[in-house]
Amino acid sequence: MRGLLIAGLACALVAPAAMARSIPTSNQRPAPGNEEPQTPIALAGYNDHVNYELQCAGCHLGDGTGAKVSDVPKMKDFVGNFLKVEGGREFLIRVPGMSMSALNDAQLASLINWMMSPDGMAGASVPEHFKPFTTEEVAAIRHKAMLNLPGTRTELIAKMRDQGIEINDGMGD
Template identity: 70%
Template sequence: MRYLLIAGLMCAMAAPLALARAIPDPNQKHAPGNEELQKPIAQAGYSTPVNYQLQCAGCHLGDGTGSKANDTPKMKDFVGNFLKVEGGREFLVRVPGMSQSALNNAQLADLLNWLMRKDGMAGTSVPDNYQPYTEAEVAAVRKVALLNLPDTRAGLIKQMREQGIAIDDGMDDAY
């Protein structure tokens, strides 16, 4: 009985501390040097590599290797293959992580073009006739929601296989 009383007393004493962390003080001042309100990512003026880190690296990792355990395909040396099949170019814009990102259309076009660099993420998977994405193209394609990512991706992978493209996306035959 004494132990229950002590445990109850400890919980009662800890509860205000837990609530103090959960309920912010509305009168709290900004940390020195951080007085300016945070800008939305679309207005912050970050570089394209920083936008990749903020919008993509959480799932695809910093080097684009993806994570099979998290059901996230590899982009490194593979993502350019989507440009070799019908519907693949639009697919890259419409992937939820892209279309629903905090980036504006110009930033998203820049990010896609950055990914498609032969000396970058896509590497040699980029087709020789690659045409850079434009802000207007991204704006038009982005509006169309991708309703079934797995089936859409599976269809594109099937087209790649039919063209003899090796599927090295780290997912085995998941799609």
């Protein structure tokens, strides 16, 4: 028992010194390939598809199908329906994954517009007279926090049902 106590005490005394050695010193250099600081996404100039992969696909998956098990609705062939109900346009900008993304306002507007394009996520769900999002519109709306995402989404889905829009968002409600 005494030996275990002494060994534990020795470990406790050595641990701070071992941890201190993991702190970089002035003579350490970056690993190969990491010599230059990473370019922030807002300055990188990626196209919309790459921005989708970096900012959205982690939850909504690369093809926009979402995952009910994670409570993530599908966007594919459905997300454009939000533009058909009052409050839906603002919702798309204010969804936390969009509003708090690393994209600047112009990139976010462009990404949403790409999602609504024929080769984007929305498919035929986009309203006939879709008005593209602007940088100014995104800048004016994205910083208004959405305090109740599930409740807001539920209200918009109810408005869609009232208009006879089929709800095929993969959530089964």
